[in-house]
Amino acid sequence: EEVGPTVVPLIVDYLVVAGGGGGGAGYTASTVGTGGGGGAGGLITTTTFGGTGSTLTLAAVTPYTVSVGAGGGGGAPGGQSYNGGNSQFENIISTGGGRGGMYNRTPAGGAGGSGGGTGYSGSTQPGGAASPSGQGNPGGIYTESNPYAGSGGGGAGSGGGAGPSNIYGGSGKTNSITLSSGAGPFYAAGGAGGMPGTTSASSGGSGIGGNGGNANSLNGTSGSTNTGSGGGGAGHPYASGSNSGTAGNGASGVVILRFLTSFAAPTPTLSTNITINQVANVAGYRIMTYTCTNATQNGTVTLTF
Numbered sequence: 001e002e003v004g005p006t007v008v009p010l011i012v013d014y015l016v017v018a019g020g021g022g023g024g025a026g027y028t029a030s031t032v033g034t035g036g037g038g039g040a041g042g043l044i045t046t047t048t049f050g051g052t053g054s055t056l057t058l059a060a061v062t063p064y065t066v067s068v069g070a071g072g073g074g075g076a077p078g079g080q081s082y083n084g085g086n087s088q089f090e091n092i093i094s095t096g097g098g099r100g101g102m103y104n105r106t107p108a109g110g111a112g113g114s115g116g117g118t119g120y121s122g123s124t125q126p127g128g129a130a131s132p133s134g135q136g137n138p139g140g141i142y143t144e145s146n147p148y149a150g151s152g153g154g155g156a157g158s159g160g161g162a163g164p165s166n167i168y169g170g171s172g173k174t175n176s177i178t179l180s181s182g183a184g185p186f187y188a189a190g191g192a193g194g195m196p197g198t199t200s201a202s203s204g205g206s207g208i209g210g211n212g213g214n215a216n217s218l219n220g221t222s223g224s225t226n227t228g229s230g231g232g233g234a235g236h237p238y239a240s241g242s243n244s245g246t247a248g249n250g251a252s253g254v255v256i257l258r259f260l261t262s263f264a265a266p267t268p269t270l271s272t273n274i275t276i277n278q279v280a281n282v283a284g285y286r287i288m289t290y291t292c293t294n295a296t297q298n299g300t301v302t303l304t305f
Contacts, residue, residue, distance in 0.1 A: 010058045010305055013258040015045045015177045015187070016094045018069040018135075019084025019298075020251045021112055021128075023191050023210055023220040023231035024100030024119045024150055025075025026244025033103030033120035034194030035220070036142075037153035037160060037169045037204070037212060038230030038250045039128055041069060041084045042094035042113020042135030043188040049175050052134065056090055060305055064089070064266075066255050066290050068274065068299040069096050074210075074220060074231045074247030078103070083112050084228065085298045087253040094135055097250055098128035100153055100191060100233045101142075109139035114154035114170060117193045117233065118142035127151055127160055136188065137170050148238070150193030150212065153230040155205040160190045167193035167202045169209035169230060177256050180283035191230030191248060194220060197238020204232055210248035218245025226291045228253040252292040252299075258285045266303035273299040 024035025045051030058064065069085030084096030098112030101119035108125045109116030114136030115128025127139030140151030140160035152160030155170030169190030176184030189205030192212035202212035208224035213235025220232025231248030261281050265288060268276060273294055279287040292299040 008262065010259060010263050012056045012058055013046045013048045013177060014089055014092060015175050015256040016087050016089050016092050017187050017228035017253040018042045018087040018094040018096045018113050019071045019253045020223045020228050020230040021084050021097035021099045021110060021116045021153060022072035022074035022081035022250045023233040023247030024081050025077055025079050025102040025247055026194055026234040026236045027103040028078035028243050032148045032196050032236050032238050034148060034150045034196050034236050034244060035075060035102050035233030035247050036100035036109045036117030036119045036139060036150035037191030037193050037233045038072060038100045039097035039112045039114035039116040039139050039153040040136055040155045040188035040190050040230050041097045041228030041253045043156040043173060044092055044094045044135060045175055049177050053092060058305055064303045066301050066303060068255055068290055068292050069253040070292055070298045071223060071250035071252045071295050072099055074249045075102050076246050077243045081247055083110050084250045087255055089255050095132060097230050098139060100247060114190055115139035117151035117153045117160045119150045120148050130154055148196040150233040152193050153190030155190040156188035169205035172206040172208055177258050178287050187227050189229045191223060191232045194233035194235040196236045213245040220248035222248040223251030225251055225295060226254045227251050252295040255290040257288040260284060261286045266305045269302045271301040273297045274301040
């Protein structure tokens with residue numbers, strides 16, 4: 001009896017990270033007030049790389065969409081900040097990071113893949129929620145024991161710091177999908193809260209979240225490019241008649257696919273604001289990385305295997 005050829009299924013591992021939230025703004029006048037750190041974009045990966053997602057089995061000559069979320073904008077003095085954009089591959093959707101809270105008007109951090117930290121408020125305020133659950137952690141809360149300082153945004157590895165001295169951004173998570181061995185780089189860390197009248201800046205999570213502003217450098221810094229990390233909250237000089245700084249932007253996200261080298265790289269069509277990088281062979285696997293060409297705009301591309 002003649003037996004046909006064995007068909008090897010196209011099984012894909014993935015890392016899908018959404019855009020990070022922008023850091024929160026501080027006050028525009030003599031009142032001292034600082035912003036919370038932006039939350040990291042949601043992180044979803046397969047069990048192969050320490051996550052909870054199942055691998056996907058894809059069909060040939062079938063179009064699949066990749067979307068990569070932009071980073072959310074940080075707030076100018078007295079202005080609103082924004083959540084990061086969602087990222088998606090097939091039915092896997094990671095949620096953009098929550099915006100950092102701003103001084104008094106909207107002090108609570110925004111909900112997102114990881115929640116944003118809370119800005120200065122006259123009362124206790126919760127950090128932004130991690131919603132939906134399982135993609136990250138909440139932002140830090142604000143309490144009266146944390147006077148004038150914003151709290152840290154949540155990261156994929158831990159929640160944001162609440163203060164008063166520990167207003168750091170939540171840690172990210174390492175992922176080795178692009179490597180043949182080793183822990184891999186960090187993704188999806190939270191931005192730090194802003195500091196009032198101090199020369200000691202608060203630190204973003206895992207070295208990739210944005211740092212908070214302080215008296216010497218009022219502006220928060222942005223999350224590291226293509227990591228889905230949150231932006232740092234704005235600082236304030238703690239001086240009468242002075243404005244706060246501008247908060248840092250969240251970082252755009254990333255989608256990474258891994259499959260056997262026996263399958264060719266997918267053909268891209270309908271590409272908008274997407275940069276594609278291919279590594280042909282990492283221990284027998286082809287690695288495809290999709291990032292935003294412009295970090296402030298969402299990117300999309302259709303793939304056919």
